[in-house]
């Protein structure tokens with residue numbers, strides 16, 4: 001993968017702001033490329049563009065000399081910074097559903113399940129395979145285990161290109177090392193791995209083959225990790241005390257020169273500025289400002305390394321015609337057919353949402369409402385015109401209540417699923433129509449369970465046991481209200497149909 005002069009701009013309050021200013025580099029099969037830089041330096045933005053999740057304002061990104069195409073989606077694994085997983089599924093269920101949806105049709109269902117189990121063992125998740133993922137309201141697996149599940153979700157398809165956004169953040173050094181070792185092993189099988197990383201330990205730092213150092217959206221270094229320290233030494237920046245190279249590079253990228261030797265050009269600049277300050281009796285600076293350090297590093301890279309690296313990027317890659325045809329093909333390859341996608345998504349939807357739909361809070365809410373209604377219409381008499389009018393009012397209330405109740409549930413549960421829908425659709429896991437139908441139909445049995453309890457209570461308390469026909473008609477009203485609610489919900493899904 002090669003990228004040259006990649007730029008990214010956003011408009012902040014109408015003013016264009018440059019997030020990335022001309023980043024160039026490359027990563028080859030068998031290599032792990034790490035992107036380092038202070039928070040807000042543009043690592044995630046660059047990774048999203050390289051992974052085809054965002055479009056660059058300027059510049060060129062190519063994969064085996066071809067631009068990003070739909071067929072590439074299934075060859076790319078992308079682990080986002082935020083863990084996007086279903087909270088109520090277990091580790092094993094999560095990876096099994098991913099395997100069933102993503103692995104190619106040529107594999108049988110059993111083989112796909114076996115692959116999920118292999119990943120569980122490979123990532124050391126066997127002890128928590130039956131534990132729920134969990135989230136803000138449900139206690140589940142630990143942060144490190146959740147991160148490993150996210151990685152497993154992507155490596156399960158054996159991607160040619162694997163992108164990871166801060167896979168080791170918040171993990172202890174041993175677990176972090178284990179994950180980086182895993183990335184190394186994946187790269188050794190001929191894959192390309194690109195990861196952003198925050199403050200790695202020195203042991204981790206040396207595991208990366210190539211390094212990109214970003215500072216304020218500019219490239220401060222791109223090249224072999226082993227050559228980073230000699231390069232900075234050659235431009236006059238050396239650590240004055242023994243320190244982790246990653247810490248030293250991050251300090252430099254932040255413009256912090258404490259415990260770092262400063263090149264003579266920067267020293268001269270500080271002296272000149274101090275002379276001007278003495279004239280105005282202002283406070284004297286002892287160290288160069290962060291802005292000066294940044295400008296010096298960008299300038300040094302531009303003059304000493306950039307030209308050489310850009311020349312390397314211009315050299316054509318030797319690629320076979322078969323490979324070229326696969327990359328340029330605009331045909332999407334689905335891992336499963338439409339019916340299989342529907343049935344997998346239906347089962348997954350039932351498993352995930354039964355916790356929300358059948359929670360004690362919802363059950364109590366429904367039973368309490370039905371008891372209140374039963375008390376208000378206590379043993380109403382359907383033989384008089386006034387009593388019949390009363391019962392028509394009750395039926396109207398029931399229809400409205402069951403029209404809105406599922407809608408509110410959908411409003412609260414769907415936004416949580418939106419991130420998942422975006423992520424899975426970006427990886428071409430299924431068609432939107434399969435998702436939509438599976439979601440609507442998996443909600444129906446759950447939506448119908450509570451109304452039945454509700455209706456039974458109301459009928460016995462309000463004394464509406466007169467005719468089976470009337471019971472049937474009011475159940476039909478409830479059912480139609482729920483269908484109307486589901487159709488309304490489908491509009492909600494369609495409004496989110498702008499994902500890639």
Ligand SMILES: Nc1ncnc2c1ncn2[C@@H]1O[C@H](COP(=O)(O)OP(=O)(O)OP(=O)(O)O)[C@@H](O)[C@H]1O
Pocket residue numbers: 010012019037038039040041042043044045046
């Ligand atoms: N759409 C946007 N609108 C406004 N600012 C943006 C947008 N996207 C990115 N930025 C800004 O661009 C900068 C780089 O963001 P990015 O998420 O790439 O940083 P990062 O290096 O990954 O940071 P961290 O390590 O904290 O995750 C940040 O200052 C961010 O606020």
